[in-house]
Amino acid sequence: MSSSTRRRRFLRTAIGLAAVLVLSVAGVGAWFYNRLNSNITTFDAGGVATERPPSPVPASPGAQVPVNLLVLGSDTRDNGNNSLGGGDGGVGNSDTAILVHVYADHKHAVGVSIPRDTLVTIPSCKLADGTWSKPRTDQMFNSAFSLGELPSGNPACTQNTVEKLTGLRIDHTVVVDFKGAAAMSEAIGGVEACVPNDVNEYGIHLKKGLQKLSGQSAVDYLRARHGIGDNSDIGRMKRQQAFLSSMIKKVQDQGFSLPTLLPLADAATKSLTVDEGLGTASKLVDFARSMSDIKLSDVTFVTAPWRFAGERVRLVQPDADTLWKLLREDRTLDGHSTSGTGQVTGSPSPTAPGAPAASTPLTPEQAAAPITVVNGVGTSGLAGSGAQTLKARGFQNVVLGANEPGRQHTEVAYDPAQKAVADQVAALFPGATAVERPGTDSVTVTLGADYQPAGGTKLDAASAPSPGASAAPRAGPSTPAVPSGVPTGIAENIRGADTDPCANLTFG
Incomplete structure (x- = not known):
């Protein structure tokens, strides 16, 4: 056989093997694509309200627009979820709701948690028999998901409720059940999470500390409320x-x-229920790809400004309406425009509004000094606002202490060895009294009624709630002006996505 004949035969063989390989890969791809498609469950678009907020308009022809994604967690025990969550079957409620606003630059995002106990107006929603309910006022937010007792819940009703509440048009809605949370955490080899204390309540057993959670332990962590942190839904x-x-x-x-x-895609699609706009593998892939430029440091979480109203929750005004207005206008949480800048920040400015700028840089030892912030008034979230002020200054080891309502004046207590740190801390709280307290483990800031939160109003003795009382929501206009700083109700509920996973796991 001639060398040229051998070369031609080898070339034909190589081409044939390459063709087989390409066809095999394409076949696997097609098989996996079909598998993902068969995994996906969609909910009926006929349940979405016909009267909706308008879609955002591009700043220029071909420009990107903001995207609003509603993520719901279903606590249904049907379809095998009872093995992970315990209890009997049923539609269940949506005890987790996060509205994700992706800015028009598609490089930054804000996730807004809406407390499940928030009293809201649930608008007209489609029921299982095809009829529509009448609007209902002062309803718990999480009950929208179970309205009508549809077998897989009523995500369209929750979407309608969020649109009514915020004035934002929801582009996509995704529902995740216990199985989905377990499968996705396992698919990526576990998720690092911090358990504030040992938990042994309602069949949930978790050990204190930073650890990797997946499967059942991940579900337990996400759903646990009693026996962990402050036992609240907010925590x-x-x-x-x-x-x-x-x-x-x-x-x-x-x-x-x-x-x-x-x-991850296989695990997710098996347990997700999505709107029809995400109802195929290609649509999900395209949507995920459009979000791929968002860095962790450019994601901010914020809990909608809230206050207890008896056993329920009401949103604080005007701060909640300010938050919705900022997002509708695609502005950052401190009121900056995002159009044409290429720069978006969802966090407060380096020095919190209302706090004096401290010019002396912190030494590494001062930055690492332990600081405890105590709510001495009783207004929920007050200690969190003080902690944000300290962190903005550069203090890294800040924790929240137990509430001590009834304090009229802000106090900074310290061991004499920590006087330099205490001076830096006291400068951030005008009017605070510095008190030497030998043997104190940390510099302790106890916020009194004279404390003025970032961008907020000082509480005086008359307006401070009595010990154990819930603060009443503030009244305000429904369309407030865009603020120059971060409103108090927003600032005290912010959490950066790149924050230490053990930091601020309760509210103060």
Whole structure:
């Protein structure tokens, strides 16, 4: 056989092997694509309200527009979820709701948690028999999901409720059940999360500390409320925000590679219910790709400004309306326009409004000094606002202490060895009294009625709630002006996605 004949035969063989390989890969791709398509469950678009907020208009022809994604967590025990959550079957409620606003630059995002106990107006919603309910006022927000007792819940009703509440048009809605949370956490090899204390309540067993959670333990962490932190739904939302941040970080650290994305896509699509706009694998892939430029440091979580109203929650005004207005106008939380700048920040400015700028830089030892912030008034979220002020200054080791209502004046207590740190801290709280207290483990800031939160109004003795009382929501206009700083109700509820997963897991 001549050498030229051998070369031609080898070339034909190589081409044939390459063709087989390409066809095999294409076949696997098609098989996996079809598998993902068959996994996806959609909800009926006929339940979405016909009267809706307008879609955003591009700043220029071909320009990108903001995107609003509503993520709901269903606590249904049907379809095998009872093995993860315990209890009997049923539609269940949506105890987790996060409205994700992706800015028009598609490089920054804000996730707004809406407390499940918030009293809202549930608009007319489509029921299982095809009729529409009448609007209902002063209803718990999470009950919208179960309205009509549809077998898989009523995500369209929750979407209608959020649009009514915020004036934002929801582009996509995604529902995740217990199985979905378990499968996705397992698919990426676990998620780093911080458990504030040992938990042994209602069949949930978790050990205190920073650890990797997946499957059942991840579900337990996300749904636990009793026996962990402050036993509140608000505290649970803080932990859910921290968990989602860690999950985003894990995926980004692993890279958007096939070994990472294929198992995650398979796990996710098996347990997600989505709107028809995300109802195919290609639509989901396109949507995920459009979000791929968002860095963890450019994601901010915020809980909608809230106050207790008996056993329920009401949104604080005018701060809540300010938040919705900022998002409708695609502005940052401190009121900056995002159009044409290429720069968006969802966090407060380096020095919180209302606090004096401290010119002396902190030493590494001062930055790491332990500081405890105590709510001495009783207004929920006050200690969180003080902690934000300290962190904005550069203090890194800030924790919240137990509430001590009834304090009229702000106090900074310190061991004499920490006087330099205490002086820096006291400068951030005008009018605070510095008190030497030998043996104190940390510099302790106890906020009194004279404390003026960032961008807020000082509480005087007459307006300070009595010990144990809930603060009444503030009244205000429904369309406030865009603020120059971060409103108090927003600032005290902010959590950066790149925050230490053990930081601020309760409210103060």
